[in-house]
Amino acid sequence: MSEPTAQQAQTQSNWAEPALAAPVPLGSYRADDVVFLLKDLSDVQLERGTEEREEAIQTGTHYSEMLPEEYQPTEEYVGLFHKALQHSATQVALAAGVVSECIVRKRGRQLVLVSLARAGTPVGILIKRYMQQVYGLDVPHYSISIIRGKGIDENALKYILQQHGTDVQLQFVDGWTGKGAIRRVLMQACRQFQERYGVQLSDDLAVLADPGRCSDTYGTREDFLIPSACLNSTVSGLMSRTVLRSDLIGEHDFHGSKFYRHWLEQDLSNLFVDRISACFATVQQEAVQRATALLEQPEPGDWQGMEDIRSIQEQFGLSDINLIKPGVGETTRVLLRRVPWKILIDREDNPHLQHILHLARERGADIEIKPDMTYACCGIIKPRDGDG
Template identity: 35%
Template sequence: MNEYQGFSGSYAAQDIQFLLRLRVLADTPVEQKEQLIQTGQRHYSEMLTLETAPSPEHMELFRQALQAGKQRLALEVQQLAQSLCRLRPQQPIILISLVRAGVPLGVLLVRALRSMGVEAHHYGVSIIRDRGIDEQALRWVEARHALEHCVFLDGWVGKGAIFKQLTASLARHYPAQELPFVSLADPTGRSWLAASGDDWLIPFGVLGSTISGLVSRSVWPSDEGWHYCMYYTHLVEHDVSQLFIATIEAEYAQLPAVSPCAWTLELRQSLALQSDEALKQVVSRYGIRNLNLLKPGIAEATRAVMRRVPETVLVQSLADPAIRLLNHLAAQRGVALEVVGEVIAPYRAVTIIKKAI
């Protein structure tokens, strides 16, 4: 098998091509990984903690989130698709999803664009904070498509670390124009296009590989080739990747008339000011010296509790239904939720990672 031909994970082949190399990688326990990261002995991208199946309680809370958010998500996917058609008229649209959080959004978008008669292609490409995008995978895309037809997707923006990394990685490609970065929810205002600036309970933000084609987080390679990942065959019976897509697409028929996204410069500037101020408040109040220990936003805060060693979780309100899963997972880990009110607005939750040193 040619390891540079890509694969589709548990998605249909026409929905995505992951430009990653499959490997069997060693399992690094969470506590050991945290120690190695924070002492500088290993970079987070060099290790993988193998995923286990979500608990029945976790899946029930996911189903509740999906039920509550499916109509909004369907509407916003259609709005993003319409906006992309207006911004990139009469040309192919090449979606490059950042693995993994951009992938479910990318699958929904490529299908929506094709249903509108647009020629659209979708690739999953690795990007790693502090190290950059997978340059070899990007060259593979560039050999087949014009760069001006490409847009880069992420599911949401937390504090903007991946956006900054993407901007740095692609500076030579976009020296005098804004990077075409698209997200579903961006409380920081950094995206070129976003459906909203709200921090909301995005259903695909509360699961890992089982809603992302059974693909692991990407891993930095030992050579100059494509980045690595694992395909989690042991989680096949728990996979909801295609069920999730079908559930959202079933909502399209019930949608009212759809208009493009209202993503204005004024809104973006306001969000940038608010999010910067919120993070400054948290940094000051909790003596945070390493911003990598801050995971703002419901999706980032939830995934941090799932994958890292959390110190505390800050929330605006315990009555917020959007934090039920976060509350459940934090309780399992013995981590208290601290109510801080609007200090963290526009974020509804922020996880602070425990210092290992």
């Protein structure tokens, strides 16, 4: 093997040095399920009230500089989560099995799973567990931060490369797609990482559900309820959204997050992944068949969902497309974290939308039926005066 050129050696040193410090243990998941590459900001006051945070975001403050106050669900709403989990566990397990089978066949077995915090974390755990149960693979799994408008946590990527080298395949994982904003951020981040450090990373994003049709590796394109979308930290390892602020995150730090230890008694994170994992044996045969069909006749992402979004933007006279959040997962986020204005649904009897209708009524959002959408539902954030 020839010696590396001076330029190649310098490029490698950019990501290999300095050696980054090992992450601190975070989250309520088992240590062998996931490693969070995040800086612990648990002692920092970052939360703002919903109205105050909404005003700040719509007047220019980046959402990653503060945190929403975590929604504390009522007993009735937690009951809806358990009902949804019971109803859809097999469907979620099948989607996890399909996407896992696709990953193994497309990427091989020298893998590192890199889930995007925080919705991607439970999905990454499910994929890791499926590979372990079905293939006997003990695949490393990390959860890292990616932020719209700011990019991916490059220190986290460097840490993974320092631990595993550049010969392994990094597979990025998220829960679902909406407009495809994070997919675009990931594509740009991988290009920038190669330019800066000479390391080519695949920008393929594996998701359970791809209703936005912007991913090539998915379990289904149906816009269905993934029960982990119903709740915030209490189904995501008790971790907050990720934070990136220059006064809190240093040059060699990972992006930040809070670990809500005081909610351990309300935590449903492990219950969720345990319940889904228990269904893998039942769905394995069908997962293999569906993955085989998807790989033999692939349907590349055509971003069809964006056509719906542009139509909705025009219909309601919205200047900012970011006020529109399509799909079950994103609509849930609007209702839990933002100030909702309108909730569009395909039909009132859709079994995947019971929690959406509950939250919409609780938050006083208008509910409108729009049967011709690609998505099952769509949340519209309340615009400031003069917009909409």
